[in-house]
Amino acid sequence: MGTMSTANQSLGTKTWRRAIIFFVALYLLLPIAAMLDFSTKSLSGKRGLSSWRAIFQQPDLISAVVVSLELAIIVVALVFFLIVPTVVWVHLKLPKLRRPIELICLIPLAIPGIVLVVGVASIYRWISIHVTESPLMLAAVYSMLVLPYTYRSLSAALNSVDIHTLAEASRTLGASTYRMLFGVVFPTIRAGVMSGAVIAIALVLGEYTISSILNFSTMQVEINLIGQTDGFVAVAISLASLIFVFLLLVVIPTTVNQKNEVLEAEHS
Amino acid sequence: MTDVIQDTGAGSALRGAGLRAWRKYSAYVGVLPFMILVSIFLLWPTFSVVSGAFQNAAGKFDLSTLKSVLSSASHRAAFEHSIQISAITAIAGSVVGALFAWAVSTGKSGGALRRICLSASGVLAQFGGVMLTFAYLATFGFNGLVTSFFIKHWSHSFFAHPTWLYGITGLCIVYSFFQIPLMFLVFLPTVDNLKPQWREASDGLGGGTFEYWRRIGIPVLTPSFLGAFLLLFANSFSAYATAASLVSQGSIITPLEISGALSSETGANNPALAKSLSLAMVVVVVIVMALYTLLRRRVSKWEQ
Secondary structure: OHHHHHHHHHHHHHHHHHHHHHHHHHHHHHHHHHHHHHHOOOOOOOOOOHHHHHHHHOHHHHHHHHHHHHHHHHHHHHHHHHHHHHHHHHHHHOHHHHHHHHHHHHHHHHOOHHHHHHHHHHHHHHHHHHOOOOHHHHHHHHHHHOHHHHHHHHHHHHHHOOHHHHHHHHHHOOOOHHHHHHHHHHHHOHHHHHHHHHHHHHHHHHOOHHHHHOOOOOHHHHHHHHHHHOHHHHHHHHHHHHHHHHHHHHHHHHHHHHHHHHHHHHHO | OHHHHHOOOOOHHHOOHHHHHHHHHHHHHOOHHHHHHHHHHHHHHHHHHHHHOOEOOOOOEOOHHHHHHHHOHHHHHHHHHHHHHHHHHHHHHHHHHHHHHHHHHOOOOOOHHHHHHHHHHHHHHHOOOHHHHHHHHHHHOOOOHHHHHHHHHOOOOHHHOOOOOOOHHHHHHHHHHHHHHHHHHHHHHHHHOOOHHHHHHHHHOOOOHHHHHHHHHHHHHHHHHHHHHHHHHHHHHHOOHHHHHHOOOOOOOHHHHHHHHHOOOOOOOOHHHHHHHHHHHHHHHHHHHHHHHHHHHHHHHHHO
């Protein structure tokens, strides 16, 4: 009787599982299928890849994509060489500052992008008059937007291993500070740093609010502009960039899984 | 710099007082570049928005803009729409996303399905923005896949006549494209924590599926679920890109009103108004996020 009922339950569970996965996947894949369908259509009603080919005939779009990629690289560099070292430094040397730094890193969650742009608009006006009009200056405010995400994955990685013991052990064994940071601390938190960096790339490439209001031509601003004149091409670009970032993100779960396996092995 | 740091251990007490003071504070130098960047691009802008809401054009303390915002029917309507859309999409997104997370979580832990769902959700939740608008238009727009299908087969149905495309209903549908995946991302770790042993124990004591969910599953998941709901609410409330690229005329929600007040193209450039509206948004998000933090604290206590 007992085994019978569990068998029935698992069958019921299986049916529910499959039904839920089927319907949600349908709902989320439908737009993707619709984009594929739409981007191969044209006003004349003929099927073809003309919209896809047109992507490469948009010089403004190409230069905007380059700007967005450059911004992504600068922001990732800021994450690697400024945010990560600072957070690690505070963890190891300045425990008093841990709470304040955590709070600062969480502020962007409470300040919507559209509100932040109200605040930084005057700063960017000053920069464009006195320093440079380069859109690459956006990297500064973008690095603020990614703070909560990098901080979260970083602090999870720092808390999951006992970083203090590791640091002290390496110190006792005669390692220099440099060796301790680059030989011991960073390799242990690498997975956390990497997943934070990939989220940062996705956020920068997808950012629209700040750049559009400050009149900088980034990828999203350009896609939106194209959409106002040619919906077919805009849909093709949108699908292409969604697939591109999807492929980019497929890379993280592997590193995250590796990290989890290490943790599980430690716990057991 | 490395030498200074290396010496912070024992034996430093023997050196001079000046050196000791330097040693005490030298660690703070390492935080300076970060603090400078954060002060200029995060702390000052936040302060300027909050303080600017209480000032007039001359920089004097003035409550008139704030008062006019609170008493204006159009600003209030936009604000109510924002709240309404956030509530609807947070409810729908959290319920559907939670079910989806449960369904995926009960599958194989390292399976391909799980990996693909995680990556796809990451794209839709964090990258979407403008592109989701085009996905939505390609699906439900006048020339879209679903619309053409319904025109052919059920020409009197809701989907065959998308008059709701650029209104509140449309915004709710397009927002669900990123709300459901976000819920999945946030809630998956929680349902992963439901231990199979609990189910076995419940079965062993004679409880059925219903009993298990009523007495164990739902009570255990509730705090996390409520926390995730609040996060979704804040996410939808703050969203701008999708709405801005979809709705070209009129400002039906507060973020669109803010950008309208900021843009000088229409000649309506009004920073004081933008700051007052922003303050109203920040107040809502801060309240929601504070509740979220409180809930998370309870959850993380339990998860340990």
